[in-house]
Amino acid sequence: MGDIPHTLVEIVTNAVSAFLLIILIYILQHILDMHFECSCVAGLHLNGWLYLVAPSFIFTFVVQILELLRLKSEGFSIWHCLVCNCPNNQLCSHILKFVLKLVSMSAMWITVVLFDGDWYYCLKTNYNASQTGLPCKTNLTMEERRIKNGYRTESLDYGFFVLFVFLLLWSLIEMVKSYCPLKNLKTFDCTTPYYNVVYETYLAKEVTNYLHSELKEIAKEKAKALCGPHIENIRKHELPQSHTHDGNSTQRMDTVPETWSKISKCDFFLKEVTDSQMSSPTSPTTGLPASDSNSPTSVPSSPTSHPSHPTSPLSHQTSPPSHPASNPSPSTDSPSHPTSQPGPPESPSSPTARSASSTQTSHSSLQVHSQTDILELFDPLWVPPCNKT
Incomplete structure (x- = not known):
């Protein structure tokens, strides 16, 4: 049906x-x-x-x-x-x-x-x-x-x-x-065979219907993420009794005329996509913070995550004796900066550097592909550049 x-x-x-x-x-x-x-x-x-x-x-x-x-x-x-x-x-x-x-x-x-x-x-x-x-x-x-x-x-x-x-x-x-x-x-x-041709015809229709439904749901979620702040700003202005002022909020909110002007522009969608990808603290493709997806310290192979990792000689000299069952770590004088202790420099070919480099490269490529897919999804007449390879 x-x-x-x-x-x-x-x-x-x-x-x-x-x-x-x-x-x-x-x-x-x-x-x-x-x-x-x-x-x-x-x-x-x-x-x-x-x-x-x-x-x-x-x-x-x-x-x-x-x-x-x-x-x-x-x-x-x-x-x-x-x-x-x-x-x-x-x-x-x-x-x-x-x-x-x-x-x-x-x-x-x-x-x-x-x-x-x-x-x-x-x-x-x-x-x-x-x-x-x-x-x-x-x-x-x-x-x-x-x-x-x-x-x-x-x-x-x-x-x-x-x-x-x-x-x-x-x-x-x-x-x-x-x-x-x-x-x-x-x-x-x-x-x-005849029914093989019939099956292929039905399969093509079902694939088209499935893609339409799934892409429509993705478009709804993306539209909600793009338009949510603007709609919330208008809602607070039109229905002030249903919202209380948040004193801890430091985010700059546009005025209502600015909001109406932004959402009424014909290129509102393209600008919002570009701004969200350039200024958002989270990755538009993975949902992770940009610092976590690009920083080498986000790789689990850190010196403090493995008890068997050798510590620097300076840390052995300055750190007090610890319980034998405790995890060897750098000096307790600066627990929030484990990487600031002097130690042997990491070579470019180390596993940590290679993992961080590959993570950063994949993150940037996912951003480009995400923008291309979103633009093609919302504008059927938009033509992306041809892939020569």
């Missing part, structure tokens, strides 16, 4: 797109009937062919825009695929799809124009010097009327032929796609 809303939205979206396309075809066909006037001049004319070619591109771009809006509402960015997936032949795939849409829309519009017959009648008479001017005459003789009806009937026949060829090719393509999955067309392998 959880699949019904998504399926219903998809059906409604496709129905609305088809309805808008039909309305657009009707409007253009009505304009063609009302405003198309034959030039009645012998020869080829650009405006005559413009009526046949321009609407085909208009229909194609309308369908492309509707598809882009649908994909954007689902969180998919086609521009990301066009820019960053060129090595995987995604660019050629999208170009081929656009060409197929153009051919489909052209066949549909040419069929409508040929069914009408006026355009073909004007074209044929302009190419025949003895018949030029017939579409502009009001009183036609019997012979001229017969010529007009003959051209209209011929135009209707061509319209049926174009429609038949287009539907035949469409049916063949759909049959091939049904029996041979797209990934097997390169090797002409059509032996894949």
Whole structure:
């Protein structure tokens, strides 16, 4: 039952797109009937062919825009695929799809124009010097009327032929796609079991639904973390009786007008993400304090954490005798600074230095990847730089 809303939205979206396309075809066909006037001049004319070619591109771009809006509402960015997936032949795939849409829309519009017959009648008479001017005459003789009806009937026949060829090719393509999955067309392998193809289709849908739900929850948590201080500031201003002033709080709070101005800016999200990653004391990826994730002392291999670690000679001289069961440690005069005692310097190749260096490197790389993922998540049209490797 959880699949019904998504399926219903998809059906409604496709129905609305088809309805808008039909309305657009009707409007253009009505304009063609009302405003198309034959030039009645012998020869080829650009405006005559413009009526046949321009609407085909208009229909194609309308369908492309509707598809882009649908994909954007689902969180998919086609521009990301066009820019960053060129090595995987995604660019050629999208170009081929656009060409197929153009051919489909052209066949549909040419069929409508040929069914009408006026355009073909004007074209044929302009190419025949003895018949030029017939579409502009009001009183036609019997012979001229017969010529007009003959051209209209011929135009209707061509319209049926174009429609038949287009539907035949469409049916063949759909049959091939049904029996041979797209990934097997390169090797002409059509032996894949039917339910294997069905399973892969369902799996793709379920993976998409699962990713949408999980990413939505992550986005909610991130939005709450970004907007929480601003919402709390507004809540304290609008509902002062429900909050008491905290005298121990030293954090600088924006005024309410500043808060309204910040959250109303179109780039509020991008600035908040950048500021939180640059000024926050905690790591945006691991949740650990920045000092703990970057400092070498956060590595558990410290001198005071292992009883068997040798202490410096100075610590043996200054420290008082301790109980035999106690842990050997530096002098008790400075317990809060165990690393300040003089001792043998750590070499760059020591385990402590290597662990600290790797921790710092991984922390910085996680910050960059986190910012990239968050930007791509909230803005489907944002395109990250392509990975050349």
